[in-house]
Amino acid sequence: MTSEIDRRAVLAGTVALAAAASAPAWAAPGPFDAVLSRDGKQRGQIPGYRTIADAMAAAPQRDAGLFRILVPRGEWRERIVVTKPNICLIGEDRSASRLVSNSLRKDRRPGEAATATVLVRAPGFQAARMTIANDFDYNANMPAEVDFDRTGASGAQAQAIMLDIGSDRAIFxxxxxxxxxDTLWAEVGRVLFRACLISGNVDFIYGGARALFDRCTIVSRLRPNKDFNGFIAAPNTNVHQPFGLVFIGCRLTKEPGVAPHTVALGRAWKRQRTFPDGQYADPDAVGQAVYIRCWMDDHIVPEGWYRMHYYPKGGGMAFIEPEAARFFEYRSFGPGAGPASPRRRMLTPQQAAKFTEKAIFDGWHARPAST
Structure with missing residues (x-):
């Protein structure tokens, strides 16, 4: 009799676990403050909203802890501007919960520098277990090549994410x-990307932020019928800022069709800015990008880095060479890990040891929301 009771208990427990596993995320107990809902109705005890913008409008303006918005499975087409602190988007499924737009440079709203699907202008933003995409058809709209840039001068920028003025302590x-x-524009503040996948082709991780990429997968995408597929990083780090774009323990991979030696680790960006005496490239932008213990596939060019053009004060065009920027590696491995050279510079163990999360974030301890 006892064994029969035990058997029934085990079966009941198994059924309960299976039901819990198949239940929608909103049905499980959890600290969600809002949920996206096609009809705007609540799900379980969680208030429902048709758009993320509507859900964010219900968040407190003051710093009152994370405001967690559940993004269910499905494609949610929306561009959002985050102006309240501690907004947290949590997907029900990393690949199936998709926030998407397809805007590009010419679609910028008045006063905006970017066309990002997610534009962050407040501290404490987080996103977890979801996809954020810009699916503008780059392949059908590739800009024409010019003599100073094999990827075209401009015209196809379409960000998925921008961290703008006001952003700080962001976590993905x-x-x-x-x-x-231009997939990811991390322009200001401190930001952690942990166990993320980031894909693109031309300057697709760029900006002046203190950004740590911890065990991320960096995917270079194909530019069809072109002999060069682009650049991973394009930092415009301020010369007085000790850390820029730092990749630690990442995997640099490629889409099928991306040929060997057709992607550079990066190039330095001197962003155009407006000064009292005119508009020209920021003279204090001396980009930093560092790859530490990263695996690299064979798409990486042997020389590692390329130069980039800019427009200095006084007119004309100039170039910043990789040697004039702060580009370094440490213990790269895999088919794309080339030997050290004057252009492909390596950190010493003592130098590499300085690139810690504590140092990069200047005392901020990044804690991702529980997912």
Whole structure:
């Protein structure tokens, strides 16, 4: 009799576990403050909203802890501007919970520098277990090549994410961030990308932020019928800022069709800015990008880095060479890990030891939301 009771208890427990596993995320107990809902109705005890913008409008303006918005499975087409602190988007499924737009440079709203699917202008933003994408058709709209840039001068920028003025202490955990040109613009503040996938081709991780990419997968995408597929990083780090774009324990991979030696680790960007005496490239932009213990496939060019053009004060065009920027590697491995050279410079163990999360974030301890 006892064994029969035990058997029934085990079966009941198994059924309960199976039901819990198949139940929608909103049905499980959890600290969600809002859920996306096609009809705007609540799900379980969680208030429902048709758009993320509507859900964010219900968040407190003051710093009152994370405001967690559940993004269910499905494609949610929306561009959002985050202006309240501590907004947290959590997907029900990393690949199936998709926030998407297809805007590009010419679609910028008045006063905006970017066309990002997610534009962050407040501290404490987080995203976890979801996909954030810009699916503008880059392949059908590739800009024409020019003599100073094999990827074209401009015209196909379409960000998935921009961290703009006001952003700080942002965290992306297990998020797929996908696009082509200019996928991720981390311009200001401190930001952690942990166990994320980031894809693109031309300058697809760029900006002046203190950004740590911890065990991320960096995917270079194909530029069809072209003999060069682009650049991974394009930092415009301020010369007085000790850390820029730092990749630690990442995997640099490629889409099928991306040929060997057709992608550079990066190039330095001197962003055009407006000064009292005119508009020209920021003279204090001396980009930093560092790859530490990263695996690299054979798409990486042997010389590692390329130069980039800019427009200095006084007119004309100039170039910043990799040697004039702060580009370094440490213990790269895999088919794309080339030997040290004057252009492909390596850190010493003592120098590499300085690139810690504590140092990069200047005392901020990044804690991703529980997912």
């Amino acid at each position: 955990h297990r998020v797929d961030i996908t696009g082509f040109q």
